[in-house]
Amino acid sequence: MAGIYVYSDEPGLVAELLGFALSTGKQACAVTFSQEDADKAQAFGADKVLFFKGASPLAENYAKALADYLAAEQADLFLAGMTPRGRDLAARVAGYLACGMASDVLSLTPVAEGFTVEKMLYGGVAVLTETLASPAVVTIGSGKFDAPAAGDSPVETLEVPSDMRVRLVTSAPLVQEGVDLNKAEKVVGVGLGFSKQEDLSLAEDLAAVLGAEIGCTRSIAEERKWLPVEQYIGISGAVIKPQLYLSLGISGQIQHVIGVRDAKTIAAINTDENAPIFKAADYGIVGDMYEIAPLLTEALKKV
Amino acid sequence: MPKIVVCYKWVLDEALIRLRADESLDFSAAEYKISDYDRNTIEAAVRAAQAIEGTTVGLTFGTAEAKRSIKDALSRGLDESYWINAPEASRADGAVTASALAGALSKIEDVRLVVCTEGASDTFARQVPPRLGALMDWPTITSVAELHIEGDTLTAVRKLKDSLETVEVTLPCVVAVLPEINEAPLPGLKAVLAAGKKPVTELAPADIEADLSPKVTASSTRAYLMSRKNLIIKEGSAEEKVAALVEHFHKEGLV
Structure with a gap:
């Protein structure tokens, strides 16, 4: 079903992105790749939480499965939080969908033909305004939208194939060497x-x-x-x-x-x-x- | 001989773009350069080529302007260079660039690894490497801070928001590296002279299979002007200048 599908590996950002999706009046879905994330997202007030269930622990490895799903549903927008993992997944999805993508935008506005965004260019010297037709992919940071009121969303689990070629060996917390x-x-x-x-x-x-x-x-x-x-x-x-x-x-x-x-x-x-x-x-x-x-x-x- | 292809971008030097008060941009003094972070990427490819006993190939998608990038890229240690010379590059979005690069890559034999930079210094969109991986259906690893190759296995340490993730993949693959991956040396005079003699292949859009129509429509560009007080203290002794600054800090409630 058409709508806005959001993803972030930061739970707080998932809620904010859902806030934007709900404000457009379109169906607002949270996309997750683990039971834990699906359980968290379930309380954010989305119309639906999707859990793409497969063998890989890495979200990026579900890009093809997600792109196929978004194409079949005729999604309007895949909106990801601008963390390294969010950007990676988003750009892969855009690659599989061969659609327009705007990275790390300053603003995002729904318009008749799709979405208008503003983003920085030339290292921040300039601001570029662009329009993307649906389906579109956008990444954005926190602090742009208000999280919606908490809710109790249905979770739909989809058993999907994941790309197993990139294998996770270890994951360690990033030790902050300097000050924050x-x-x-x-x-x-x-x-x-x-x-x-x-x-x-x-x-x-x-x-x-x-x-x-x-x-x-x-x-x-x-x-x-x-x-x-x-x-x-x-x-x-x-x-x-x-x-x-x-x-x-x-x-x-x-x-x-x-x-x-x-x-x-x-x-x-x-x-x-x-x-x-x-x-x-x-x-x-x-x-x-x-x-x-x-x-x-x-x-x-x-x- | 196995090849490592490095994708790099010839970009406007943003430090030379002037901003006008009416929010328009003045490009008259702007020069081009190899995207800053691509220098580290080229060095990463040169080092990886030693590990696989292969050769390195530079690949760029650019307008006629990008011809000048080739010697610069080759002087940084690459063995040969491919240049897709296309006017479409001036208004390319991530989809177009990835499609053009994928088209050219299919013309290069025995590619074991494609090395890109996480983001170019003009757009910093960080789209092309994952898009390229998707188009070629190659496994892709982004945000790479460390890279090791042994035999057919590539191991990478990815620097994510708050974790370091070690992943491995069997070649071939696409990697996107962070500038902190190494220190790029400045090319010596010998390397600069040798660069002029290395093989260069020019491709036209008609030579490659690619979709060069952008999916994103740019409507306007304006200068990002900052409004600051610009109260600069130039006159007086050092003590007087310091006293004047402290006074400003005091008024702002900063001290």
């Missing part, structure tokens, strides 16, 4: 303006008085390996919304700035007054970070 920047109220960012790893102590001292965590640019984490990759901020790294982001010796390439542009206040210290970071900043000091940072640390101690 998403939880930080204030973040001090460090960039290539630091010439030696020891000099990061300047940023650490400043962060200590501010009560801030340390973040960095991709180069600092991946090229110089001074900080764990979890601590780099940018389009392919952490995207954060602190109260204050204070950058030290960061030129402000768009790929980095995109990771902090929802910060309430952005401040920057850089020697080059033409550095792009100043265009992205509320407050800035043009000056040598090696001189300014210790003075700022001392001044903040007195506040």
